[in-house]
Amino acid sequence: MRGGLGADGDPGFVVLDSRSTQAWEQGHVPGAVHLPTALIAEQAEQVLDRSVPVVTYCWGPGCNGATRAALALAERGFHVKEMLGGFEYWVREGSAYEPWQGDEQRPADPLTAPVGADDCGC
Template identity: 50%
Template sequence: MSTATMNNAVTAIPAADSAVAHAHFLASLQFETDCWDVSSALASGTPGFVLLDVRSAALFAQGHVPGAVSLPHGKIVESKLGGYPLDTLFVTYCAGPHCNGATRGAIRLARLGRPVKIMIGGITGWLDEGFELAVNTPEAR
């Protein structure tokens, strides 16, 4: 390896073996999805998941992904999920990559034994992809 390569932060640590990389990236999709896939699934009319906006009700009212349900991450408890079958997949999102609310919500759902993924990018990613936000009051739960 040349000195230039050794000093390069990208190449200084070799890439994983292809089989290890494949397993890693495949496993990551068990935990996350992206804005395009969520949009496409919602547009199908039968997405197969419940999209949870885990930000505050006030932020939800200012703008949210169309079809999302408002349930702030700190309020995710079993009694709020009673209307959903135990095998319901939830997809959480928050403000964006600078926010860990989606992760906090996912942790709470996982602790309750619920299947969960995070929509990476959150509101920031949604807008970056050119999708519109809905503006209205949060759905009562």
């Protein structure tokens, strides 16, 4: 494994955006699945594979949507974790994201990532 990916490039988990459609269209993690928390009870079985771990995220540390989504999935027997920092820190750390009009990436916020370094070293 290199960079957390299997030999076939599969990370071995699915990333789930639990925010609203409007938030999803504003921008989301590339490759994420969109399933708002309110729809998990009725749609999780059709959208997700129970044998694949799920990593939930929402807006950021001030939002508990990822926590509520993780609980709803865990109650349905899914193996689930949360992406700490959510979409806010994904973008603030300079990671690429997908808005409705195409790929974007912003420079890293120096309050979340060291300037001029490839990673934070932690």
